Amino acid sequence: MTTLTLHDLNKVDCLRFLFDGAFNSGNGIEPELAPFFDALEKYAGGWMPTFVKTSRMRKYSRDAVWRAIEERRDDYGSSIGLFRSENPGVSLALTLGLTQEDPDLRAKLSVQPLSFFSEEKACLGIVATARAWASRYPAHHASAHSSADRQLTDSPAFGRDDATWKRDGFDKIYELFWLNIFGPKLVESVGRERMLTTPAHLVEELPNGSVLLVLRPTAADFDSEEARVAQARAHVHLRPDLDFDTVLSTLRERSAALAPVEPRFHPDVAPFLSRLPDEFSLSERQRKIAELNAFRPPVPEEWLPVAHPSDVENPEHVLESYGDLSEGLVAVLHTDVPSIMEETPESLTDLDFHFWKTHFPERYTRDVLDGHTIPALGAFLGDVLVRRLGGTWVLRQKMEESQVRVGKRIWLPFLRARRYMQSRQSLLEYSLTQFFHEAERYRP
Known part of the structure; x- marks a missing residue:
């Protein structure tokens, strides 16, 4: 059984449901939590978690949940994770705050992919779960929406500084999501009659005075023109101080930012660049793909038409x-970059990605880079040219002048390594991947 990590949840868009409700553990945790899991089991359907995880994994059952809560309980409360490894993937983080003045229950539910909620039938389960939870555990505000689009709203700050949003919370309707729960205080601040007459797919008053509002029958088409118009219309109804055209324009800009961009990377660096988009947030990814599509690395200049003769005795x-330098690099990086032990073109791409992902040139001093990393990397790069392209070393006393002959060109791996390791940007401009492919063209 596998769990959805934060990195997994960043690969494709998901439905993110954030719920923070009141929790009264005076009668015991199990009786108080039973309605939470009653609703989950009754309405989840195809996105029901299948196992519970703390320090160990257990198949989902109420008993497994109670045991997990006790295992993770400390002076402040308890936190457990519930997961589903099958499609759709599910991550449900449940946190019980038991010692503060107002004990609470916080649930962060992610269901991936968002496309699972393209049909209304699948969405009904989320709506029913939200209704049941909000009726039993009163919430000031809760919402379910596309994770990528939520990121573009700057939730939960919504443009405020940290101190302000942590103090005030969701004190007015900063944003409308696909599904919204407004607690009695928020409802009264807007006006109950105004809230209940919101133009939306579903507006329902709950027994405790909260209001459940769902903009559209389905969640997955949140970025369609029809959905954005409905979202803007409902938002300005609840916030008469807002301008409809301005709100709609902002929503359209968000839809444009999330519109898929087809990767068209430069072929020499495509193996490297294709790994980078997943390292950016979902809300940034399409813009980054467009930037990488436009990126053209400089043509490698670390070569000579004629070799300088060897001057070593x-x-x-x-x-x-x-060889010692190259082996030292392998020894340091073989855990993070296992393919380095094979000295293949793929290992060069893996190194490119590792150095870029870890901000390697900025994490270490120039003394370390110049004295250790760059010489070792140059030796390793030269060995790959020798082993994989039939190259021949032409050695020089000054290491940076040492060359590898491949066909009719003479390549300078140590010089390339020095330029490469100057900054994070230089890892892109002077990638090992591109250098190898350029040299490959001259293989006899």
Whole structure:
């Protein structure tokens, strides 16, 4: 059984349901939580979690939940995770705050992919669950929406500084999501009659005075023109101080930012660049793909038309020292980059990605980079040219001048390594992947 990590949830869009309700544990945790799981089991359907995880994994059952809560309980409360590894993937983080003045129950539910909610039938389960939870555990505000689009709203700050939003919370209707729960205080601040006459797919008053509002029958088409118009119309109804055209324009801009962009990366660096988009948030990804599509690395200049003759007296000794450098790089990085042990073109791409992802040139001092990393990387790069392209070392006393002959060109791996390791941007402009592919064109 596998769990959805934060990285997994960032691969494709998901429905994110955030719920924070009141929790009274005076009669015991199990009786108080029973309605929560009653609703989950009754309405989840195809997105029901299948196992519970703390320090160990258990198949989902009420008993597994109670045991997990006790295992994770401390002076402040308890937190457990419920997951589903089958499609759709599910991550449900449940946190019980038991010691504060107002004990609460916080649930963060993610169901991936968002396309699972393209049909109204699937969405009804989320709506019914939200209704049941909000009726039993009164919430000031809760919502379910596309994770990517939520990121573009700057939720939960909505443009405020940290101190302000942490103090005030969701004190007015900053944003409308696909599904919304407004507590009695929020309802009264808007006006109950105005709230209940909101133009939306569903507006329902709950027994405790909260209001459940669902904009559209389905969640997955939130970025369609029809959905954006409905969202804007409902928002300005609840916030008469807002301008409809301005709100709609902002929503359209968000839809445009999320519109899929087809990757068209430069072929020499495509193996490397294709890994980068997943490292950006869902809300940024399409813009980054467009930027990477436009990126054109400079043509490699680390070569000579004619070799400088070797000026070393003991080539075997020099090659042995290069081998030690290369092996040292492998020893340091083989856990993070297992393919480095194979000295293949793929291992160069893996190194490119590792150095970029970890901000490697900015994490270490120039003394470390110049004295250790760059020489080792140059030796490793040269060895890959020798092993995979039939190259031949032409050794020089000054390491940076040492060359590898591939066909009719003479390549300078140590010089490339030095340019490469100057900054995070230089990892893109002087990638090992591109250098190899350029040299490959001259293989005899």
